[in-house]
Structure formats: structure tokens, C-alpha cells
Amino acid sequence: MTSPARTSLARIVARVVLGAFLLVAGTAHLTVARAEFAAQVPAWLPLDSDVVVVASGVVELVLGAALVFLGRYRVQVGWVVAAFFVAIFPGNIAQYVDGVSAFGLDTDGVRLTRLFFQPVLVVWALWSTGAWRDRAALRERTALRS
Template sequence: MPAVPAVPAEQPAPVRRPSGRVPAPSGPARTVGRVLLGAALTFAGVSHLAWAREEFRAQVPPWFPADADDVVVVSGVVEVVLGTALVVAPRRLRPVVGAVVAAFLVAVFPGNVSQWITGTDAFGLDTDTKRLVRLPFQPLLVVWALWSTGAWAAWRSRRRR
């Protein structure tokens, strides 16, 4: 008998709310990841405003057209707001929060690159190697924000429609 080709199983359609939105994926791992990232961002934001202000000034690129201390204060406030939002945002808003957090992490990445290029010491990053090794962690934080909030899944779901 000839072999019967396998028919791929249909993927169940995502459950849609009356608004047409697909709720953000959740689960214990995503929740823990989201809360940990939120706590880390909130802690970093508070440290911008308090004890690590000088260290964060070292990460503001010299070419950036604003006062370094103002940049540190504004980015600290933004981090506190985003970190808090990661923890408390209702499930339906989490993908948006995740996308905004990811965009913020991309926006501040040039400061990390500048610290490496200019050889600026801060946060114990006192060699070019240490500053270079740090760089790949920023994209991982972006992925973490997108995954833990369901932003990636929401984006893929919209693309399929």
C-alpha cells in the first residue's frame, strides 16, 4: 500500500476577547520573569536618582546633546515607571508595556557602547574586555521584556491576521 502523507494537525485558534484582542500569554515562568525584570528596572531607576548617579553619568555618551545629570534623572524616572508597570499592568496591557520596555532598552544601548568605546570606568567595568562582555546582555534584556510580557506573541498573532 502506498504511504499516506501525514496531515499536519491544525493549531487551535487563539481565544479572542470581544474586543478582538488575544490576551497576553501567561504562566508561572513568564510571571516570574516579568516581575524580576520589573524589580530590576525599578531598582536601577532608584539607583539613578540616589546612590549610583555618578556611575550612570559615565554612561551618557559625550556626544549626547543634553546635560548628563539631566539624562540620568530622566532615565531613572522612566526606569522606575517602566519597572512598576511591568509588575502592576493588567494582562491586556502587558504586551504594550513589554514593547515600550524593549524600546527603552534599545534606546539606552548606545550609552553602553559609548562606555566601551570611550573606555569609561563605571560599575566595576574597568577594562575594555569587561565593558565589551557586557554588551550582549542588553539584547537579552530586550528579548526578556518581549517574552515575559507576551509582546512577541501578540506581535506574531497580529501578523497572522
């Protein structure tokens, strides 16, 4: 059975920093920036925007804590965090298309530029956890458990 490769200090630091970022963002969802986040919920989403903000804040807290404290499960957590960043991307697109100002994103150019940072977050999650690099080892471990 193949086990995930050891993680470099750079990856560990990047993983913890990303986790801290998510913990701060999740806390902001539930407290000081709730209205700003609500403004970013797409109008086409058939859910109450406050429910979406609270739920995504809780998810960010869980994912942030997992990145920081669950190093043993870093590969699985990396895939989940990357999927989360992909899942929230339509909200960023809607913010650009609808011209919604929030968090200082008050021009179309700034909102468009922000869209290019979402893939960076996906890559950051996959690289810092070694998820992409260690995907074969994860597949093998999962197959053995089945």
C-alpha cells in the same frame, strides 16, 4: 477578535523580576549611583548628563512599576520596555568605545562583554510579557479601536 494568550507562571515571574530590576535601577539613578550613571552618558549627547540620568531613572521607575502592576497591559508595556533597552544601547556602546569605567566595568573586555547582555534584556522584555508572541492580537485590537 483575538485576545492575548494566557501567560505562564514562568513568564509572570520573569516579568515581575525584570520590573523589580528596573525599579532598583531607577532608584539608583536618582540616589546612590547617580555619579556612576552620569559617567555612562555619552559625551556626544547634547544634554546635561545629570538631566539624562534623572530622566532615565524616572523612566525606569515607570517601566518597572508598569511591568509589576499592569499585567493587563503587559504586551504594550513589553514593547515599550524593549524599545527603552534599544534606546539606551548607544550609551553602552559609547562606554566601551570611550573606555569609561563605571559599575566595575573597568576593562575593555568587561565592557565589551556587557554589550552582549543588552539584547538579552530586549528578549527578556519581549518574552516575559508575551509581547512578541501576542503581537498579532495587539495589532488587531489597535486596528479595531481606530
